[in-house]
Amino acid sequence: MEVVIKKRKTEASILGAKIIAKQIKLKYDSVLGFATGSSPLLLYNELVRMHREEKLSFNKITTFNLDEYVGLDPNHKSSYHSEMNTNLFSRINISQNSINLPNGCAPNIPLFCQEYENSIKTAGGIDIQLLGIGKDGHLAFNEPGSSLASRTRIKTLTKVTIEANRKYFSDVEQMPTHVLTMGIGTIMEAKQTILLAFGENKADAVKKMIEGPVSTSCPASILQFHEHAIILLDEGAASKLARKEHYIEVYSNKPKWQQWE
Numbered sequence: 001m002e003v004v005i006k007k008r009k010t011e012a013s014i015l016g017a018k019i020i021a022k023q024i025k026l027k028y029d030s031v032l033g034f035a036t037g038s039s040p041l042l043l044y045n046e047l048v049r050m051h052r053e054e055k056l057s058f059n060k061i062t063t064f065n066l067d068e069y070v071g072l073d074p075n076h077k078s079s080y081h082s083e084m085n086t087n088l089f090s091r092i093n094i095s096q097n098s099i100n101l102p103n104g105c106a107p108n109i110p111l112f113c114q115e116y117e118n119s120i121k122t123a124g125g126i127d128i129q130l131l132g133i134g135k136d137g138h139l140a141f142n143e144p145g146s147s148l149a150s151r152t153r154i155k156t157l158t159k160v161t162i163e164a165n166r167k168y169f170s171d172v173e174q175m176p177t178h179v180l181t182m183g184i185g186t187i188m189e190a191k192q193t194i195l196l197a198f199g200e201n202k203a204d205a206v207k208k209m210i211e212g213p214v215s216t217s218c219p220a221s222i223l224q225f226h227e228h229a230i231i232l233l234d235e236g237a238a239s240k241l242a243r244k245e246h247y248i249e250v251y252s253n254k255p256k257w258q259q260w261e
């Protein structure tokens with residue numbers, strides 16, 4: 001795990017965008033895993049800026065999103081399809097055919113989930129998977145108690161997550177309690193992961209993820225087993241880490257050839 005602590009979320013987000021841009025420049029047809037929620041928004045803005053001002057091109061990349069609500073029309077304004085379109089896809093030169101999100105309206109959900117897994121494999125696997133973390137330590141929509149070997153499937157949201165996400169629905173009655181999500185096993189197969197966490201309200205989950213035992217009680221703690229997991233934090237999210245000073249020292253003393261900035 002590489003833990004990077006920046007003063008502000010803007011700096012951490014810009015760094016995340018730099019890592020993704022570097023990957024695209026290295027491999028123009030990269031496979032990128034994207035996430036929703038508030039955490040990646042500044043990173044997406046920076047990718048859009050790089051596209052507009054630095055001609056970063058997305059026209060050969062393929063994307064797979066982590067999750068989607070079950071039963072919500074993709075055109076619904078609170079669907080993750082809409083969120084991704086608004087925040088990123090409509091603002092860059094990506095081909096519509098290269099965008100993949102779980103279909104929460106699939107008539108046969110187990111079949112769809114199997115096909116989603118197959119599509120990721122056929123695309124050659126995910127080069128970089130972007131992630132956020134829930135206040136309860138969830139990864140994508142893998143809530144506490146999820147199998148650490150799980151694959152794409154249907155899940156039921158916890159009360160904590162329903163409470164956190166209801167702000168995205170004008171009518172809370174419309175908020176589904178079921179979701180489709182990549183499994184933890186699926187996420188762990190990405191060649192690299194970048195997790196973003198900002199604000200003090202994530203500090204407990206971040207501490208458990210980085211310094212707690214690996215456990216289904218904090219699904220994100222599985223990243224301790226990932227070969228190439230980068231955790232980008234602001235000071236609020238890092239505030240409860242026991243080894244905070246050490247992570248800062250390690251990052252500021254990285255050999256030049258390992259640096260991104």
Ligand code: GLP
Binds near residue numbers: 135
């Ligand atoms: C949501 C999403 C996750 C996201 C997390 C944190 O429910 N399913 O993929 O990482 O919760 O969201 P936020 O970034 O808004 O705090």
